[in-house]
Amino acid sequence: MCDGLLGNSTISSLCLDNNRNITSTGCHALSAVIRDPNCNLKKISLNWTGLTDERSNILGAALSGSSVKVLHLSHNESISRRGWHTLLNHLARTSIISLNLRSNKIDNGGLAALANIGTLKTLILSRNESITPEGWRHSSTRYKELDSG
Amino acid sequence: MIITGRIEIIDEFGGSLIEGLGGHPSLTRLQIEYDFITAEQARVSSRALRKVLKHPKSELKHLLLPNNKLDDIGLGVLCVMDY
Numbered sequence: 001m002c003d004g005l006l007g008n009s010t011i012s013s014l015c016l017d018n019n020r021n022i023t024s025t026g027c028h029a030l031s032a033v034i035r036d037p038n039c040n041l042k043k044i045s046l047n048w049t050g051l052t053d054e055r056s057n058i059l060g061a062a063l064s065g066s067s068v069k070v071l072h073l074s075h076n077e078s079i080s081r082r083g084w085h086t087l088l089n090h091l092a093r094t095s096i097i098s099l100n101l102r103s104n105k106i107d108n109g110g111l112a113a114l115a116n117i118g119t120l121k122t123l124i125l126s127r128n129e130s131i132t133p134e135g136w137r138h139s140s141t142r143y144k145e146l147d148s149g
Numbered sequence: 150m151i152i153t154g155r156i157e158i159i160d161e162f163g164g165s166l167i168e169g170l171g172g173h174p175s176l177t178r179l180q181i182e183y184d185f186i187t188a189e190q191a192r193v194s195s196r197a198l199r200k201v202l203k204h205p206k207s208e209l210k211h212l213l214l215p216n217n218k219l220d221d222i223g224l225g226v227l228c229v230m231d232y
Contacts (some may be wrong), residue, residue, distance in 0.1 A: 004199040006229045010210055011202070015180075016224075017215035021188055026224035033228045045215075 005033040013043035017072070020050040027055045031062035043070035047100070051076040053083030060090030068094060074102035074124070081107045081130060088113035098122040108135030115142045164190075167197035171204035180213040191223025198227055 005011060016022070033039055051059070056079050063071070071091070079087065084106045091099075097119050107130035114123065125131070170176055179201070186194045201207060219227070 004195075004202055004227050004229060005212075008202050010207060011212055013211045013213070015211075015213040015215050016219065019214065019217050019219040019224075021218055021220035022224055023221055026219075026221040029221070029225040029228040 005030075006036055007038050008033075009038045009040045012040050013045075013070075014041055015045040016049060017045050018048040020048065022049060022055075024052075024055050024058060027051075027058040031058055034059070034062040034066050034068065039066070041066075041068055043072075044068055045072040046076070047072050047074040049076060050078055052078045053080055053086070056083055056087045057090075060087040063096075064090045064093040066094060069096060070098040071096055072100040074100050074104070076104055079105060081105050081110065084110040085113055088117070092116035092118075095119045100124040101128065103127040105130055108132060108138065111135050111139045112142065115139065164193040164197035167194060168200050171201040172206040174206065174208065177208050178211040178213070179209055180211075180215075182214065182216040184217060186214065186217035186219055186223065188218040188220050188223075191218065191220050192226055195219070195223040195226035 005014070034041060034044075046059075051073070056073075056076070084104065088106075088110055092113065094117070096117060099114075099117075099120060099122070102124050103126070106125065106128040110128075111125070111131050112135075114120070114125075167181070170179065181194075198212075201209065202212075
């Protein structure tokens with residue numbers, strides 16, 4: 001028997017885009033759902049949700065090891081560069097195949113961390129203006145290394 | 150099924166509207182947006198959504214609630230607990 005989303009095994013996608021009143025407390029509730037063994041969520045969309053370093057870390061820890069495949073986190077400008085490093089390190093322990101990270105504060109370090117998500121097939125990174133040409137060059141080299149085994 | 154428009158959940162009406170969808174045999178996608186869920190009524194609407202999710206015949210796969218004012222209480226009720 002499920003209790004709301006917790007324990008529900010039929011819901012595969014959840015969109016909470018542009019709900020900006022959710023703080024760490026709400027993120028803990030959502031994390032409990034993600035961590036539940038019955039959870040069948042494959043897609044979570046949290047664009048424009050005002051995530052901060054703390055909130056993204058709560059969700060990232062829950063996503064680590066989850067079955068989520070598609071994650072949308074665009075326009076969460078309150079997550080700092082350091083926050084992205086932490087979150088992307090969590091995501092390296094997932095099997096995510098699609099990430100939308102448009103319009104955020106991801107920098108060269110974040111871009112490098114993305115290379116550790118070995119399952120990734122689709123990545124949207126437009127309007128992350130902290131990534132420099134050097135960051136792109138370094139990342140390109142890294143991906144070529146990964147591609148060649 | 151997509152519910153849009155500027156209807157606010159007032160005096161349980163919206164909650165009843167959502168609750169009525171519980172157990173619908175072909176409902177797999179429910180999209181409720183544009184401030185249908187206000188901060189003031191987040192608890193009512195989340196309780197109603199929870200009943201839809203808990204319905205033994207629920208086949209709901211996609212729950213889309215963008216552009217609302219869900220807060221911690223609303224999300225908490227929807228996810229894990231009652232208040």
